[in-house]
Amino acid sequence: MTWNWFFRLGSPKWFYQMAGRWQPWIWLITFIGIVSGCYWGLFIAPPDYYQGDLQRIMYIHVPAAYLSMMVYVIMAVAGAIGLIWRMKMAYMVSISCSPIGAAFTFLALVTGSLWGKPTWGTYWVFDARLTSELILLFLYFGHMALFYAIDDVKKADKAAAILAIVGVVNIPIIHFSVEWWNSLHQDASLSKLQKPKIDEAMLWPLLVMIVSFKLFFVSVLFPWVRNHILWREKDAKWVKEIIEQ
Amino acid sequence: MKPQRKKRLFAILATLAGVSIAVALVLVALSENINLFYKxxxxxxxxxxxxxxxxxxxxxxxxxxxxxxxxxxxxxxxxxxxxxxxxxxxxxxxxxxxxxxxxxxxxxxxxxxxxxxxxxxxKHDENYMPPEVARALKESGHPVKDIN
The missing domain is CATH 2.40.50.140 (Nucleic acid-binding proteins)
Known part of the structure; x- marks a missing residue:
């Protein structure tokens, strides 16, 4: 059956062992990717003709902002899978996403703010892009608060998943905010449908950084999910065996 | 898919559609205020x-x-x-x-x-390029902002 892999993914024991095996390798690739991406972006890539070296903040800011939205979508989709198929693993992935996503959002806001001061002339302005990204941070906080405020794990899972799904409407708003309204933030440089508006010498290190940030997300997600598995399956036989060792 | 799961899937999609419509209406109503500036x-x-x-x-x-x-x-x-x-x-x-x-x-x-x-x-725009590329573009007659 083609659905087999899907249901195997739903087995906490299988996920725990798979994640444990892959974890060190993904960490290794992440480390190599981030180090080489940073070196490429900060030292080898040319400065921008207009902003000079300031533009290098992009190599952190863009991946962080990209991941802040991608992680939210994963969180919402995992929540929806949990609700529809009553799958424990999906809930665990969903709740593990929010602290990581919140960290990416925070990083995007801070680096954006530090970039804004020397270029725009201000740390913060309530334009559509900045405000909607700030709302994303609050959505992550709300998701965590809601989950940890409810004692019954099953109820907490459902409530948090519904919040994640409802909040997903903010994602297209963040993405299109710079097109729909006048804002201080410029339009997107990277788009799937258009030629990138960024020179190739800067594009490649940026893409390396984006992929490395994705891997970084996976390498942080895995231990977090494994923790949840141990905690929730603490009465299962295989978990007791691990703990006794 | 089992009927019950299908039902839950539709419930989620319907919720999402409802929330999207509500948010869209609010944003359209507020669009004057969401714009950062007047042109x-x-x-x-x-x-x-x-x-x-x-x-x-x-x-x-x-x-x-x-x-x-x-x-x-x-x-x-x-x-x-x-x-x-x-x-x-x-x-x-x-x-x-x-x-x-x-x-x-x-x-x-x-x-x-x-x-x-x-x-x-x-404001700055979404175009990023090295100084040499900008200079070459300018020399070939493309509009590029002033370079220091």
């Missing part, structure tokens, strides 16, 4: 209130930046596709302020029809 054409059409602190934004028209006798006094014209608006300012301009550059100014519309700014923010 010069909005000002000309009388959409911007006078003697109230507002923001205006547009491209600085090359050749219109004039320095006054006072050291910091400066005036320039901003433009969107249709209209022009004169902006006066007497404070330090941001580093990235240049002719041909987008700016957002905070201040008040005066009765004389110009905009007295209390702060000016510089």
């Amino acid at each position: 010069p054409s909005d000002v000309e059409a009388g959409k911007a209130p006078q003697n109230k602190t507002i923001k205006v934004g547009g491209l600085v028209v090359p050749g219109t930046v004039k320095r006054g006798e006072n050291l910091l006094q400066v005036s320039f014209t901003i433009r969107d596709n249709q209209s022009d608006l004169e902006v006066r300012f007497d404070d330090v301009l941001p580093d990235l302020f240049k002719e041909g550059q987008g700016i957002v100014a905070t201040g008040k519309l005066t009765e004389q029809g110009h905009f007295q700014a209390s702060s000016v923010l510089a």
